[in-house]
Amino acid sequence: MNLGLSVKLKADFERLSARSQAVARWMIDHPADVALLTTREQARRAGVSPATMTRLAQRFGFKGYDDVRKLYADAMRGRPESFRGRAQELVSRRADEGDAALVQDIFASLVPHLQALSSPGAVKRLTAAADLIAKAKRVFCLGLRSTFSVVYIFHYVRSLFGAASVLVDGAGDTGIDVLRTIGRGDVLLAVTVRPYTQHTLKAVCYAKEKGARIVAVTDSELSPLAPFADEILIVDTETPSFFHSMTPAFAAIECLAALIAARRGRETLKALVQSEEQLSAFGTYILPSKKSRAKT
């Protein structure tokens, strides 16, 4: 990620006044400090009056130097597109203050959450989890309440692939019963975010004791699942609205499923063909070509 401003700064360097050049030089040499220090402190270090900082920023089209600092701060967080995104957001919010703003805000907040999942650290965790699951005899998928969506899609995709998957869910609250047979060689994929569900933690404890490995998808290093997890995936849930979003967790699980499928390679493809045959035999899907003759 390169700061657009640094580039502009270098390009226009010649045309700047003496003091402004001093500031520009200092900024280019100390990008981290631009994000971390106050404008006044930066002026002091660059040997310039604070007013000069503000005016330089304004020359480049910012409202003040504060905006420059925010730009550098965002860059430091490792969110390359955030400035462009924010600008768009502002524009559109001016256009409409109501629903549109909420929609924009929700999706805008999701983007950095997804980007966080493709950071090197997250990738390492995803691949480690995929390795663990790919080697497992069976995978038990457990997620209650809002996270059920997440484990369901994992289980569904995994079933399509022909891999051994058990969805911990059952009519009449018999869900947890399927865990009875869990043991060494199995993996429990457990998903829970704040507020953490009691049953999920219990199940993880239980499975761990029986010798199963744990892959936890949760929202913090401090999650109660963390101490039990062999592999842990951290997903964001925050949104500008007052409720949490499961979209990042959902995306992470889909990605995990894809990684595992890739590991099984040829086997996956064979299973997919089988699945398709079965489903078309049952007339599950509408045929893409002619008229679909409905039956039943």
Add this chain to the structure above:
Amino acid sequence: MNLGLSVKLKADFERLSARSQAVARWMIDHPADVALLTTREQARRAGVSPATMTRLAQRFGFKGYDDVRKLYADAMRGRPESFRGRAQELVSRRADEGDAALVQDIFASLVPHLQALSSPGAVKRLTAAADLIAKAKRVFCLGLRSTFSVVYIFHYVRSLFGAASVLVDGAGDTGIDVLRTIGRGDVLLAVTVRPYTQHTLKAVCYAKEKGARIVAVTDSELSPLAPFADEILIVDTETPSFFHSMTPAFAAIECLAALIAARRGRETLKALVQSEEQLSAFGTYILPSKKSRAKT
């Protein structure tokens, strides 16, 4: 970022008070923001009064929270890899190596799909669908196979909000039976993407005949659902992997739920309080404070 404080924070976590734990958790989850945001802003995001921040810092031997921020700022300066473009170099170099490439590609492809959902046209459709659903007597939620995740989360959130919602799903393939009572004033939320499921289309036909309105979430204007839909939301499903992603549909539905919740305003909040009371009475969640006395 190797911060001595994070370690101490985790070590003493149990001994901290409820509010301090909230702060510690937020700090561990957002280390970059500790360095970049003001104390007040951090307090706001952690859901705590500014005073708590200062006090927590003092408990750990600092003069005030400002010193903590400086500590984090120094730690951030110490790792220029994430800055000045070297991070992205690393990323793109790794992107040639199998797993990482797949992960990057998947999330990268999701971002434009989400952005498409906040385009003016999509916003209009979302708000129109929200309007229709907000006025409905009851909402029936129907999605089979991979799309079940999507309708499940909608149903779950809507139930939390105390709105009338019926999940079309049942043990023993009795799911469709609940549609018997559907009629004028009701809305059927139907989700299906290619390959379209036979049953979903059938159900939509049936509901339409009975006078219900249809909100369709699907992947194309040419979807078989389109002719029956009163409101239609189009979501992308394509990924660089060989299977489809439901993440955009998932995000769209969450957004739709948020819009509807906003429309119900005060009512939503009351229902949320009720839900919380009920859930805590049942001991569903792990209590955030000290000893959580498990029951059952």
Add this chain to the structure above:
DNA sequence: AAAAATATGAAACATCTGTTGTAACAGCGT
């Protein structure tokens, strides 16, 4: 059940922030 101890948020506080108005200054052509 009462009392002591602790934790917490609202408001108050002095301090510091970023910006702007003003005046001094240097360079430059006339």
Add this chain to the structure above:
DNA sequence: ACGCTGTTACAACAGATGTTTCATATTTTT
């Protein structure tokens, strides 16, 4: 020398910042 232009620092301002105080919950102990 003169006025004109563009820079710059200084001072002043409104607003925000981090900390402290104090009264009020909340928890723990007696």
